[in-house]
Amino acid sequence: MRSHPIPRPLLAAVFVCLLLPASALAYLDPGTGSFIIQMLIGAVLGGLVAVGVFWRRVLGFFKRLFGRGTQDDGKPRAG
């Protein structure tokens, strides 16, 4: 078995440090778990936004093609 060039505790400490700088910038403790979950779910949820944008473009293309174009992003605003 090949020994790891960097000791594991040191590696773990580096990962911890990588997680911490953003926390240090915030006056609230954002919570490690709350940061990590955003990394986990962000790609999927961002992907859904991208699919939505793409889909609206496709719909817009066909609406324009058949002359029923409306200029509305369809996003209801809160409040």
Add this chain to the structure above:
Amino acid sequence: MASPGPGEVSPASFRDPSGFVFLRAGRVLRQVNKSYAPDYDQLMESGLYRALVDAGRLIPHEETDEPAELPDECYRVLAPEPVPLISYPYEWCFSQLKDAALATLAIQLRAMEHGMALKDASAYNIQFVRGRPVMIDTLSFERYREGEPWVAYRQFCQHFLAPLALMSRTDVRLGQLFRVYIDGVPLDLASRLLPGRTRWSLGLATHVHLHARTQQRYADRQGTAKRRPVTRLALTGIIRSLENTVRGLRWRPGGTEWAEYYDATNYSTGAFKHKQGLVERYLDRVRPRTVWDLGANTGEFTRLAAERGIPSAAFDIDPAAVEKNYRDCRERGEENILPLVLDLTNPSPGIGWENEERMSIAQRGPADLTMALALVHHLAISNNLPLSKVARFFSHVGAKLIVEFVPKTDSQVKRLLSTRADIFPGYTREEFERYFGERFRILESSPVEGSERTLYLMERKTTD
């Protein structure tokens, strides 16, 4: 060294090193510290401030020449537009909290368009001004750093999503958890209290249940996952997902339609009309600057004050009544009514650090005029409160008073006494006038036609 100004720093304003709120000569001012200067400049110069103020999302302010409270650290002193009555999330009905949540997310999305982000998402940063949820903390913005997660994500979930989900899916009364947990409902608690079927809702499964588990998993071991950037697109996806989840949460009293619920509880008689006329006459006589309507139900009588341009709060213990009132205000665009949930027998106390961070309801008064219509018999008979104590409470919360006395011969009081012994020999009109007369001058009294009730207009004598 410059000396501190003669103002008083707000006890609620100590967490954020960017600045603080202070009071001086009755004016609410906000000091912006030098450390926050780059963020403040970006807020003002990027067009974000103007966009949010124009959209009614952010409280407008003026930069003033007022001396700083802590001059060594000061960058600017701001005079924000005053908020007529500060309210707290544990006093809001379901839809008020929901609208405040959606406003917070809309502000975050708008901020990202201007290269900024919310650095906190506290429900206490939102206040209802002219009927709409408005961000009052001008220092809540920071420059957005590409790739950073949303630093306020946890706070948003604790302050908005978890309580809304609990109110919607478990029991609306769980909104009161806010009074115990000042930084919002812990997500592990919310996850346990929510019904199991909420795990099938993508939004709640992700932002509450999975979020709670992730927090627990990384609570005592600082994390072993690699740090990956959260791209702008990913962050937008998270905010949009929160928005959709919040929009999907609804609440109706007892699962009934609104009309059914209120048909069963409202009353409508000739006496009601006459009472309205008397209240209008009293209001026109004393022309109060502010009104607190205690036990307001859905705010029928509060509207008489609000229609006269008087900023009025409509307090009621029933979350459904407050919900109905708020929805009506929103639909009709009524700007002068603030409906709030309040149990008068256990009113909002001072909470937080040294019990001073969030004010008790009494500290937020007194109102210029208090209304207590069809209320005293509930306090005196349902809650065994001596009339002397009722009079004392009213003298603390308002300078003038419109109060209704409902005698034992009234059907409503008979109903209250039908299931219990009458241990209230002192509950008479004479005793009522005697105890209230100790604290108030009776300016006018009128019998309510078609009933045995009496309406009084009073003015406070003492304020002990």
